[in-house]
Amino acid sequence: MTLLVSIVFGVLVGTGIHLMVRRDALRLVGGTVLLTNATILFLMAAAFDGNAVPLLPIADGAVPADPLVQALALTAIVISFGTTVLLLRVALAVERTHGTLDMEDLVRAEVADEPDRDEDAGAAP
Amino acid sequence: MIVLLPLVLSWLSAPVLLLLDGRRPAVAWSAFAILVLVAAIDIALLWAMVWEGREPFTTVAGGWATGSGIRLHVDRVSLFFGAVCAYVLAAVTAHEARGNVRSGSFPALILFVSAGLHGAFFTGDLFNFYVFFEVSVVTSFALAAYGYGREEVRGAFIYIVANLLGSSLFLVGIAVVYHTAGVLDLSILAQRQRETAGIHPLGAALLFAALSLKLGLFPLHGWVPVLYSHAQPAVAAVMSGALINVGAYGLLRIGLDAAEGARAEAGTLLLALGAAAIVYGALLASRRKTPAEIIAYASIAQAGYLVLAFGAGGREGAAAALLVVLSGSIEKAAMFLSQESRGAARSLSALVGALGVAGLPFTVGLLAKIELFRAAVLAPSGPSLVGVILLGTCFLFVATLHFWDRVRRMPAPAAANMPAALVLAATTVALAVLAAPLNRMIFNLSADLVAE
Numbered sequence: 001m002t003l004l005v006s007i008v009f010g011v012l013v014g015t016g017i018h019l020m021v022r023r024d025a026l027r028l029v030g031g032t033v034l035l036t037n038a039t040i041l042f043l044m045a046a047a048f049d050g051n052a053v054p055l056l057p058i059a060d061g062a063v064p065a066d067p068l069v070q071a072l073a074l075t076a077i078v079i080s081f082g083t084t085v086l087l088l089r090v091a092l093a094v095e096r097t098h099g100t101l102d103m104e105d106l107v108r109a110e111v112a113d114e115p116d117r118d119e120d121a122g123a124a125p
Numbered sequence: 126m127i128v129l130l131p132l133v134l135s136w137l138s139a140p141v142l143l144l145l146d147g148r149r150p151a152v153a154w155s156a157f158a159i160l161v162l163v164a165a166i167d168i169a170l171l172w173a174m175v176w177e178g179r180e181p182f183t184t185v186a187g188g189w190a191t192g193s194g195i196r197l198h199v200d201r202v203s204l205f206f207g208a209v210c211a212y213v214l215a216a217v218t219a220h221e222a223r224g225n226v227r228s229g230s231f232p233a234l235i236l237f238v239s240a241g242l243h244g245a246f247f248t249g250d251l252f253n254f255y256v257f258f259e260v261s262v263v264t265s266f267a268l269a270a271y272g273y274g275r276e277e278v279r280g281a282f283i284y285i286v287a288n289l290l291g292s293s294l295f296l297v298g299i300a301v302v303y304h305t306a307g308v309l310d311l312s313i314l315a316q317r318q319r320e321t322a323g324i325h326p327l328g329a330a331l332l333f334a335a336l337s338l339k340l341g342l343f344p345l346h347g348w349v350p351v352l353y354s355h356a357q358p359a360v361a362a363v364m365s366g367a368l369i370n371v372g373a374y375g376l377l378r379i380g381l382d383a384a385e386g387a388r389a390e391a392g393t394l395l396l397a398l399g400a401a402a403i404v405y406g407a408l409l410a411s412r413r414k415t416p417a418e419i420i421a422y423a424s425i426a427q428a429g430y431l432v433l434a435f436g437a438g439g440r441e442g443a444a445a446a447l448l449v450v451l452s453g454s455i456e457k458a459a460m461f462l463s464q465e466s467r468g469a470a471r472s473l474s475a476l477v478g479a480l481g482v483a484g485l486p487f488t489v490g491l492l493a494k495i496e497l498f499r500a501a502v503l504a505p506s507g508p509s510l511v512g513v514i515l516l517g518t519c520f521l522f523v524a525t526l527h528f529w530d531r532v533r534r535m536p537a538p539a540a541a542n543m544p545a546a547l548v549l550a551a552t553t554v555a556l557a558v559l560a561a562p563l564n565r566m567i568f569n570l571s572a573d574l575v576a577e
Contacts, residue, residue, distance in 0.1 A: 025282065032289045039293040039300075046300040069303065072252055076296055079259045083292070086266045087285045093270060093278040106279060113276055 012038035156232035198249030280355025298331030329387035340372030366458030395436025402429025407520035456481030483521035
């Protein structure tokens, strides 16, 4: 079980980072989703015990699975859902104001919108 | 129970204001009134705990047994951070309230930030700290895009992605702490630290990386200049004057107590990181042309001061770090708000704010710098650290003059704002005048962070 979780965690993080360095901002959002999911899996794995049984109904003498990490993971899922929705909303706003979600075009827009940074570059000694 | 009032008050009033149209001055002013009340309660309780011997407040939410429920813990340091943040948020709200609130949700979002920050400062549980700082950070995501112009949304996008990475790191750190220690209660973790071993070094390293990303520490500072130069000045003031403190609080609260073992082991590395951030931030601040970028890099240098004090450790280091937080919050907010002020108020608040961030006389920034020297001299390789701080101050002085010059030449805003920037500038000067009692109070506070 530990091996399986480790492999899944590795694949999720790897895919997430791979998506995050792509040019498309929407893929970047997808990458962050995968990364947070990997984190939540890691959180669940913090209290793994192969032989644990569900908390309810509990049989005599059986060791229940740690319910705390499940509560933590649930909270983390809610938070990550909220942030993802906000990130998508901002990505939508970027698309509407720039007409593109290509990171390179956004960098170009950055340079174009630059205030006159070197307004007095000629005056400097 | 009155101790929890600052948290409850902001939390309950925020959703109510969300239902109202925040562009109406009355709504913005009621948010201001609530924040002033919150700051007043924070300061009154802090006063009672520091000078009148009132005991820290601890309760376990929901009546659970100690150790199994979420513990709320309010002591002097919690109230100090709460008071600083509420004060800055109140000033920003007053600044925006005079007829130029550009989005209906702005007053409510400010109150949500206050609720999230107070929750993070008032908790005694590592995961609950994470939840509350996410409340404030998620609110700041919405604030970052405030205005919804081309630049704002671009800055907000970068800011959100960077912070999501930080949150993931923090969560992995929590998982490591829970796996190795089996508890997330900070006082139990601190107790174990004193008896056997504290937070596992890997967990401590992950938490440190996440918190320094939130703090904008070099080399994880990438989002700071992007956000500060793209967001509205009022929003940037909220970020640099209030939100960034959650990183500082986490660093001091977790690092100086529960993770003290790991911190002491990494002491030299922390000092080096702090020194690098000071030199990098101050050098770039002196070379930048736009006021917002100057503040952004000065803020990176401030994060360096904080981590330097943290790396030095002990009561002296904690006191220096608390003063850096106090001066940095008020002065950076004054700098941002001065850009939207008019006339003599603009010139004066820009100059005082910038002098404070550089740690020069007439401001509480100087007191922070003096405490920092004291902490640095006691640390290993003290003389070279003092040299680094002096070098940083020289660069920041150049940045101060640049900033002052630039702000005075900016076009004046169309509408007159409340003189919030001037009030913040006056506050830092007043605190500098009260240096002796302030220093005694801060040293008194540092006892809550560092176990004897």
